[in-house]
Amino acid sequence: MNKIKNVLKSPNINKSIKTVIALGGDGIGPTVVDATVLILEGMKLDGLEIKSMPCGESAIASHGSAFPPETKDAVDNSDAVLFGATEESAIQVIAYLRWGLSNVANIRPIKYFKGAHTVLKPEYLDGLDYVFVRENTEGMYAATGKEGKLRTLARKGLISNRDLEKWTKDAIYAMRVVSPPATDRIGKIACELCVKRQKEGIGKGLLQIVCKPNVLRSQDGLFLTRIKQIAETEYPKLEVETYNVDDFASRLIRFPNYHDTIVIPNMMGDILSDEAAEIVGGLGFAGSGVYGPKISYFEPCHGSAPDIAGKKIANPIATILSAAMMLDYLGFENESKKLMKAIGNTVAGGLELEKNWKTLSRDIVPSSYRKEGKFGSTNDVAEKVLEEYKKL
Numbered sequence: 001m002n003k004i005k006n007v008l009k010s011p012n013i014n015k016s017i018k019t020v021i022a023l024g025g026d027g028i029g030p031t032v033v034d035a036t037v038l039i040l041e042g043m044k045l046d047g048l049e050i051k052s053m054p055c056g057e058s059a060i061a062s063h064g065s066a067f068p069p070e071t072k073d074a075v076d077n078s079d080a081v082l083f084g085a086t087e088e089s090a091i092q093v094i095a096y097l098r099w100g101l102s103n104v105a106n107i108r109p110i111k112y113f114k115g116a117h118t119v120l121k122p123e124y125l126d127g128l129d130y131v132f133v134r135e136n137t138e139g140m141y142a143a144t145g146k147e148g149k150l151r152t153l154a155r156k157g158l159i160s161n162r163d164l165e166k167w168t169k170d171a172i173y174a175m176r177v178v179s180p181p182a183t184d185r186i187g188k189i190a191c192e193l194c195v196k197r198q199k200e201g202i203g204k205g206l207l208q209i210v211c212k213p214n215v216l217r218s219q220d221g222l223f224l225t226r227i228k229q230i231a232e233t234e235y236p237k238l239e240v241e242t243y244n245v246d247d248f249a250s251r252l253i254r255f256p257n258y259h260d261t262i263v264i265p266n267m268m269g270d271i272l273s274d275e276a277a278e279i280v281g282g283l284g285f286a287g288s289g290v291y292g293p294k295i296s297y298f299e300p301c302h303g304s305a306p307d308i309a310g311k312k313i314a315n316p317i318a319t320i321l322s323a324a325m326m327l328d329y330l331g332f333e334n335e336s337k338k339l340m341k342a343i344g345n346t347v348a349g350g351l352e353l354e355k356n357w358k359t360l361s362r363d364i365v366p367s368s369y370r371k372e373g374k375f376g377s378t379n380d381v382a383e384k385v386l387e388e389y390k391k392l
């Protein structure tokens with residue numbers, strides 16, 4: 001278990017030169033990743049090298065594979081990956097980054113930047129800064145490819161013929177797995193992050209365990225009990241709260257700025273983090289890091305968004321936030337903090353729309369501005385973030 005303890009920092013933190021592989025992928029992926037690389041290069045960090053490599057549908061066309069061998073080699077020899085998005089057919093890219101590299105913890109921070117346009121009143125969002133620690137390898141998503149016809153279970157004697165009659169022979173089952181090792185691992189990572197956030201003055205040392213133990217008594221009972229025990233025995237200074245996921249979904253909206261470090265099973269974390277992102281301005285504001293023992297990867301929570309692909313209107317902030325997490329992971333802590341500040345200063349432009357709309361992305365301006373075409377392109381936003389960074 002101690003092996004897992006330090007996943008929040010790269011094992012190569014002392015290397016003099018760290019290599020990042022940028023994988024734009026498909027849809028808006030290349031647009032937001034290129035814009036973020038523009039910032040990272042403009043920051044002129046000593047000891048950081050960035051190399052872009054092909055992947056996704058576009059790589060099938062150009063290299064005959066969604067994940068060409070040269071891309072895999074580059075990833076294997078890197079210190080971190082900055083990833084955009086791939087279409088569903090390029091699942092092998094995600095499969096390698098996630099399962100192939102044992103990246104087990106999906107950390108999704110939710111932070112409100114003043115000036116962002118949201119559906120909630122800004123005064124309720126003051127100080128909102130919390131984080132989802134989503135188990136990333138099992139739950140419902142462990143079972144990819146493990147759905148099947150219910151009748152095969154009847155044939156194996158795992159359910160009765162009466163059950164089959166009730167549900168009908170064409171009913172489909174899906175498997176959900178919660179294991180002790182993965183639960184302990186994510187619990188420990190969440191506790192570590194909770195401590196880190198408190199030390200940095202961001203969090204209040206509150207670990208919130210969210211799942212559905214009132215229905216999934218054994219399975220989520222295991223998740224809750226083991227993580228609670230880890231927190232109470234190994235991190236006695238942390239305060240622990242436990243919630244049913246449905247209740248917690250409403251609490252995210254009712255008490256927007258209460259939360260701290262939320263540890264949650266895979267699919268529930270996927271869903272609630274999208275809800276939470278909406279509270280702070282939408283998917284364009286949701287960055288993430290997917291951490292493991294070797295090479296972690298950093299990606300926006302959104303996908304390839306085909307509806308806005310190629311239009312250069314995607315908000316790059318989610319990817320820039322992911323890059324800030326990556327810099328912290330690689331040991332560029334001060335630069336990471338400065339980048340966060342630069343993002344904040346850029347979004348704060350939203351407080352004076354008429355003056356700043358040229359450097360605000362389409363999803364952060366009100367609809368009246370959108371209708372008039374008054375917003376900045378992906379690169380306008382990125383250039384503004386870099387300009388703000390250089391001022392600090």
Ligand code: ATP
Pocket residue numbers: 028032085086087088283284301302303304305306307308313314315316318363
């Ligand atoms: P995928 O299937 O790859 O997950 P998707 O379109 O189903 O793609 P998302 O990519 O998550 O799902 O996008 C959902 C919607 O959110 C998009 O239709 C788009 O309008 C909006 N969106 C997502 N990312 C951004 C962004 N960076 N900037 C602006 N809008 C975004």
